Amino acid sequence: MKHNIKKFKIITAAVAFGLLFSSTSCVNDLEQEPITDVTSASVFADFANYPSALAKVYGGFANGGQGSNGGNTDINGIDGNFSQYTRMLFTMQELPTDEAVIAWNDGNLHTMHKMTWDSSNEFIAGMYYRIFTQIATSNEFLRNMTDDKLAANNITGANLTEAKYMRAEARFLRALSYYYALDLFGNVPFVDESYLPGSVNPPKRITRADLFNFVESELLAVSNDLKAPKTNEYARADKAAAWALLAKLYLNSSIYNGSNHNTEVITYCNKVIQSGYSLKPKYADLFLADNDKNNPEVIFPIAFDGLHIQTSGGTTYMVHAAVGGSMPASNFGIAGGWGGLRTTKAYVGLFSDSNDQRGNFYKDGQNLEINDLGTFTDGYAFVKYKNLTSGGTPGVDATGNFVDTDIPLIRLADIYLMYAEATLRGGSGGNLTTAVGYMNNIRTRAGYATTLSSINLDFILNERGRELGWEMTRRTDLIRYGKFTTAAYLWPWKGNIKDGAAVGDYRNLYPIPAKDLIANPNLVQNPGY
Numbered sequence: 124m125k126h127n128i129k130k131f132k133i134i135t136a137a138v139a140f141g142l143l144f145s146s147t148s149c150v151n152d153l154e155q156e157p158i159t160d161v162t163s164a165s166v167f168a169d170f171a172n173y174p175s176a177l178a179k180v181y182g183g184f185a186n187g188g189q190g191s192n193g194g195n196t197d198i199n200g201i202d203g204n205f206s207q208y209t210r211m212l213f214t215m216q217e218l219p220t221d222e223a224v225i226a227w228n229d230g231n232l233h234t235m236h237k238m239t240w241d242s243s244n245e246f247i248a249g250m251y252y253r254i255f256t257q258i259a260t261s262n263e264f265l266r267n268m269t270d271d272k273l274a275a276n277n278i279t280g281a282n283l284t285e286a287k288y289m290r291a292e293a294r295f296l297r298a299l300s301y302y303y304a305l306d307l308f309g310n311v312p313f314v315d316e317s318y319l320p321g322s323v324n325p326p327k328r329i330t331r332a333d334l335f336n337f338v339e340s341e342l343l344a345v346s347n348d349l350k351a352p353k354t355n356e357y358a359r360a361d362k363a364a365a366w367a368l369l370a371k372l373y374l375n376s377s378i379y380n381g382s383n384h385n386t387e388v389i390t391y392c393n394k395v396i397q398s399g400y401s402l403k404p405k406y407a408d409l410f411l412a413d414n415d416k417n418n419p420e421v422i423f424p425i426a427f428d429g430l431h432i433q434t435s436g437g438t439t440y441m442v443h444a445a446v447g448g449s450m451p452a453s454n455f456g457i458a459g460g461w462g463g464l465r466t467t468k469a470y471v472g473l474f475s476d477s478n479d480q481r482g483n484f485y486k487d488g489q490n491l492e493i494n495d496l497g498t499f500t501d502g503y504a505f506v507k508y509k510n511l512t513s514g515g516t517p518g519v520d521a522t523g524n525f526v527d528t529d530i531p532l533i534r535l536a537d538i539y540l541m542y543a544e545a546t547l548r549g550g551s552g553g554n555l556t557t558a559v560g561y562m563n564n565i566r567t568r569a570g571y572a573t574t575l576s577s578i579n580l581d582f583i584l585n586e587r588g589r590e591l592g593w594e595m596t597r598r599t600d601l602i603r604y605g606k607f608t609t610a611a612y613l614w615p616w617k618g619n620i621k622d623g624a625a626v627g628d629y630r631n632l633y634p635i636p637a638k639d640l641i642a643n644p645n646l647v648q649n650p651g652y
Contacts, residue, residue, distance in 0.1 A: 479569050
């Protein structure tokens with residue numbers, strides 16, 4: 124069972140006020156409707172409601188609807204489980220890469236790995252509207268947390284201090300969603316808390332470079348206002364989370380706005396590293412049902428619970444979809460597999476050392492070659508997330524349907540890898556010996572008996588693949604290295620060719636959904652679509 128964060132994980136009628144729904148870009152597509160008669164004014168008049176209101180903002184990363192298992196979906200036109208935030212993020216960041224393929228043929232899902240998607244793809248739209256639904260939820264919270272409104276509601280003393288921390292957390296969560304909008308879509312509609320629901324004017328378009336500046340400014344601001352590292356409740360943002368996201372933003376700045384911020388990457392990685400985090404001794408334990416306990420490595424997770432957050436997205440998807448063929452479901456703490464996710468021989472090839480515990484592939488009855496994307500036994504299964512505790516017992520849901528495991532969205536190993544890459548790219552303040560030491564720490568944990576004496580950028584990309592597989596970073600990493608669309612690196616069925624082929628560079632960005640272009644004349648489609 125989880126602890127501390129529980130009140131932030133239970134999404135009840137008290138949380139689903141209806142106040143936290145507001146329009147973003149295409150109102151008709153979102154079709155968000157209040158489910159109670161509670162108003163913002165009545166909710167925020169009492170500080171006792173604030174934790175539940177903030178829980179709604181956090182809960183949007185875990186739940187796809189207002190009911191259990193994606194029921195009463197937030198987004199019209201796509202199932203509430205398919206459109207759950209991290210499941211959509213996996214679809215965008217992993218399925219088009221060497222790390223993952225899926226057997227299912229739901230809608231246009233098959234176009235994701237083939238890299239043949241277009242602007243009518245419902246899964247791309249699902250991610251887009253999920254991002255902006257989350258931004259709208261954050262904005263509604265922030266509208267009610269201004270200094271003037273806190274004073275008008277007589278929020279004083281310790282409650283005022285805590286309310287300001289909550290306000291900073293909501294700004295961080297909004298910045299996190301805008302970071303994904305920046306990364307996935309580039310030039311998008313922009314709304315902050317000053318844009319009122321029901322406005323007759325559609326949101327303005329913000330360029331990718333300007334959105335970079337906004338995300339940067341928000342993270343710099345909240346890094347001063349959040350609680351100190353490791354002092355907040357589990358799964359709530361603190362200063363270290365803001366520093367880590369700044370490092371991610373800066374690492375990709377050459378893609379986002381053509382700038383070089385490798386020095387800043389090193390600065391903010393150092394801030395995180397010096398905050399008391401350490402690698403969890405056993406790699407596999409990072410992805411188990413009790414990974415919320417005694418975990419010194421995770422900086423910011425998305426929390427799940429088999430009883431209180433019942434979704435077919437999240438890690439329920441990550442575990443069930445990766446089990447099929449002859450794989451014993453009980454070995455994963457679940458009642459049965461869904462026969463969907465596997466990996467490619469290109470990804471398997473990154474693991475040349477049999478001692479590497481991260482290269483945990485299930486091969487019995489599985490073919491290394493993928494002749495048919497729709498056949499689960501084509502492609503090795505990748506064993507990572509499980510609904511078992513470190514002691515081997517299943518998660519708390521007795522049915523075996525829903526998973527307890529949290530998703531470590533940001534963790535220390537990623538910080539080490541970013542530090543090393545930024546150092547190799549010439550960032551000031553980096554130390555190559557220190558960077559090599561961090562890589563050896565990661566590899567020793569993974570099972571390597573020998574140590575490195577030197578590293579290079581290609582090694583870092585491959586090590587990111589080994590260390591962070593299926594952690595929703597791969598597409599971004601391949602783009603940064605110029606290998607996502609080009610012939611510089613091929614994997615099976617890239618470009619809808621069995622042995623892989625280059626695709627147009629315009630696919631480094633996803634298209635703005637066609638429906639939103641119709642609804643908002645301020646928007647412009649990304650080139651190539």
